[in-house]
Amino acid sequence: MIGCKPSTTPMIPRAHLHQDNNNPFDDPPAYRRLIGRLIYLTNTRPDITFCVNQLAQFMACPTSFHHTAAMKVLRYLKATPALGLFFPTHSVVQLKAYSDSDWASCPDTRRSVSGYCIYLGKSLVSWKSKKQRTVSRSSYEAEYRALTLTTCHITWLNYILEDLQYKHFMPTLLYCDNQSAIYLASNPVFHERTKHIEIHCHTIKEKCSQGLIKLLPILTHLQLADALTKTLGPAIYKNIHTKLGLLSICAPTCVGRGIKIK
Known part of the structure; x- marks a missing residue:
């Protein structure tokens, strides 16, 4: 996924994953390994917590639709590679x-x-x-x-x-x-x-x-907490990043290289 197109959101806005009738994914162990890595990443990326929680519910019988949704999370991470939690040194302890x-x-x-x-x-x-x-x-x-x-x-x-x-x-x-x-x-x-x-x-x-x-x-x-209960639109996601304490330590790799964020 190194050359994939970046995405502004980890999931389609207002989308709800469910146990659909699509074709079963041909490599379930690969899907489980990917979700396991994403679960580990939620320790520092609260913005993907909801979508990873949704994807983890279908690890037993993933379908091609669930795999496509997981790929969208990777495309979102491609657009925000340097995003992480920031802890200021001076603030009221409450x-x-x-x-x-x-x-x-x-x-x-x-x-x-x-x-x-x-x-x-x-x-x-x-x-x-x-x-x-x-x-x-x-x-x-x-x-x-x-x-x-x-x-x-x-x-x-x-x-x-x-x-x-x-x-x-x-x-x-x-x-x-x-x-x-x-x-x-x-x-x-x-x-x-x-x-x-x-x-x-x-x-x-x-x-x-x-x-x-x-x-x-x-x-x-x-x-x-809306970002932890439902998928949101690109404008709301961008606005909520700083409020969640997420800051980028450097410019994303896709900026300035002619890559269009879709």
């Missing part, structure tokens, strides 16, 4: 998190996708994209499951800070773009529509009462 979900996005199981990114000051230190274990019956239920996943990880990070003998007094700012989820966290009045997610509601409410987190609203177009 945890800040963004939580989001994409409701019923899996065409095969109708399960939602949870995504979060957590910052320590201005540095992105933790991120995840994961399919939820059960089917959510509403969008705010999916958001609450994502909030619970994020809150559990925030709790774990606070334990790490304590082990490092750093007393973290300020609450973690947790941003969510679902008003229903935020309202339910502030006013946990349970009824038939919310009884099945009562445990998740109590988890968020308890951490808010303890002062561990502070739940705040955020506009959808400012939600950084």
Whole structure:
């Protein structure tokens, strides 16, 4: 893929991979090796976390369509070879998190996708994209499951800070773009529509009462965790790179050589 055409996005915008009826890929072990390398790369490239998570779900029986989607990720990496996480030396040491979900996005199981990114000051230190274990019956239920996943990880990070003998007094700012989820966290009045997610509601409410987190609203177009729950357009990807803490240490190899980015 050294001579491939670069791509501005790792996946087609708003595309959802599924178990299709295309021809099975003729070399499944090669597909698994490629996905394994991409999983390793997500340790420093949060921008490909969602698409790699999607591709890894078809390692048992990959098709030619899944292989083509994996090749697009390589084309995206060709366009951004020097992109990596930047950790500034001076910033306020406070945890800040963004939580989001994409409701019923899996065409095969109708399960939602949870995504979060957590910052320590201005540095992105933790991120995840994961399919939820059960089917959510509403969008705010999916958001609450994502909030619970994020809150559990925030709790774990606070334990790490304590082990490092750093007393973290300020609450973690947790941003969510679902008003229903935020309202339910502030006013946990349970009824038939919310009884099945009562445990998740109590988890968020308890951490808010303890002062561990502070739940705040955020506009959808400012939600950084969007990149971990769905594919986005080229303009949004370019805008979100710096917000995720990704910077290029040098100019991409394709610039100035007459290679058209498609």
